[in-house]
Amino acid sequence: MITITDKENCMGCYACATICPKTCISMESDNEGFWYPVVDHARCIECGMCVKVCPIIQTPHKEREQGKKPLAYAAYNKDDTVRLDSSSGGLFTLIAEEVLSVGGVVFGARFDDRFNVIHDYVEKVDKLSDFRGSKYVQSRIGDSYEQVQEFLQQGRLVLFTGTPCQISGLKHYLGKDFDNLLCQDIVCHGVPSPKVWQKYVSYRENRAGASARRIAFRRKDRGWKRYSVSFLFNNNTEYLQILHQDLYMQAFLKDICLRPSCHACQFKTVNRESDLTLADFWGIQNVLPEMDDDKGTSFVIIHSEKGKQLFERIQRSLVSHEVDVWQGIQYNSAMIRSAKRHPHRDEFFEQLDHKRIDILIRRLCRDKFPVRIKRKLVAGVRLILEKLGLLETAKRVLRRGRSV
Template sequence: MIEIKDKAKCNGCHACVNVCPTDCIGMVRDSEGFLYPKADSDKCVECKKCEEVCPVLNRRYENPASRQEGFAAFALDETLRLQSSSGGIFSLLCEAVLDMGGTVFGAAMTPDFKEVRHISVNNKEELALLRGSKYLQSTVGSCFKEAKELLLSGKPVLFSGTPCQIGGLYAYLGTDFDKLYTVDIICHGVPSPMVWDKYTDFLKSERKAEISDVFFRNKQSGWKTYSLSVGFSDGTRYLKKFREDLFMKGFLADIYLRPSCYECGFKTRLRQSDVTLADFWGIQDIMPELDDDRGASFVWLHSEKGEKLFFSAEGKMNYKELDAEAAILRNSASIKAAQIPPERAGFFSAIKTSPVDKSILKYTAEPAGMRIKKKLSRIKHRLIK
């Protein structure tokens, strides 16, 4: 029976929940807002499938056969590109699978914008729900089981998610399928849904209105200086650049990532997915001809299936091959786990009694010397450009 003794050893992928033959495992939120499995000992038959399937306990992090091809790319459809976090390549890959009569699994916000859950879509209209990065951990639910049923009936499936979710899917399936396409992301780490929950309550109380839409990667002020955009029922909008928005500041300072993110073994070059997608940070240095600050994806292909899927979108994108290593080295989250900041424990203790804005502000405040140093470095970078 699965029992989580060390939270850093559970990424919340739901493989154990999906594999349990008696459905005795539920996911329960801890005080930080992250989900962990909890088995009902009355229903458990001690088959140990939950422990055997766990990709972390069994250190199933890599695919030794993983290929390393790199491309810079963006969708030619400008609307789609602006609605996407980087170059919109995710939507093109999904469209290809939908055209085959397949199903796409990915992360969507719940209608109240409080949580992110994995869902399946079968048509291009619904694909909009999966578009764009949502910066909180997505709940997989029974999606591994649903994907397996579709694959066993011969249907194509594209499953997208964080590298640990893709690791969980393969651990659950136990094998690859010809018609399974997996797409992961270069993942900074997943922030606490509890912090987001409190943050949205804070934004709502400031506006005295309900939330009507959320987009974490608004490109109005440019892709490289993206903003968090939140629409309200009174027609107003909150729009703040990621460096100025409190939630994004705490997320990018690694203050409230899931404990397992600090020990993530899935951040490897030998990815299990067919395709890894990321922001092509540093494109202005490597391929300035493809940089118009409206978003470019780094497409990292690992298999023949991934390559075929990518090229099936050939007429719908602008792309150029590159040495994958050049993009990997410019993307700090590609192969290195975040470091646990010393402020993390203090933050989670503060947020129990203090308002979310004040807690984030307190634990992300930089000493004045550091702030000035960073500002000077940004100015220097701009001048060099």
């Protein structure tokens, strides 16, 4: 039966709990707020099924590397409304719409009514917006793998979207290939703790004096590259702060609250188990400046014939350009490298139940003084250039400077 001896070796993918014929594995939160399988030994019949489906136990990292170079693209959705509502270039929505248009089912991550992030499915286009946009919290898989299996067995086309480890968990649970299954993963920096997220939501609600009505991690009010976190509250006030100034994003991007497995991620490979991978095309201004209008450009990597056909079917709604896969990866190391643990990660989680979340993040994640000064100076200069209408010219000059 499954035994967790090293937390870096469990991604909380739910495959073991879902397969257990005695339903004697429950996924329980540890003191950091991450789910791990807990076996009820009294009911276990030692069938070994849980061990057989665990992606970490069954498929060591190196076996997944096939050494081929996948097709890759810079792309964005021609529909600006969807694109601005999405984290990157709005490709997810196009892919999902294509699947729904032939009677398919789409699985993805959404908020529940208390802003926990959960996996769920939709069958109608008007519900897709629930999945749109990155939620920087680990999503709870729950019953999703079982539901996927049921739809597949009914002959429905299924699109499953999620982190690379969730895709791997699903594939191991299913145990065989299905022609009617499409999988889309993301380049995944890592997933923060749901407990830290809930503490942050409560902190923001207390500050606002009202409960949150809508939360978005990637608003593009100040552009895609300087995206903002937004909370809309029931008293009609809004909190809107760019990524470097939002406390939760500081904690996330400084790697102080990620799941332990994200620091030793076995899924950071160029070739993947999914049919296609979506990411931000950071660095697009240097690779294909004509595709950078700061509204969001996606980096798309195709891994299979099914992925290629799907991408071809959405071509008419896209602006896209083929690139060498390494042109995208060079600006997105999260594709191939795990995030390093923050030196104060352990202290952060030890103090989490005792200190206020804002105080803790400010104390442990704050940038050093020179970095703060530099950021303030850059923001100041940027603001002045923006007001003078010279920002785009300055960017062009800088780019030209870098390329000579």
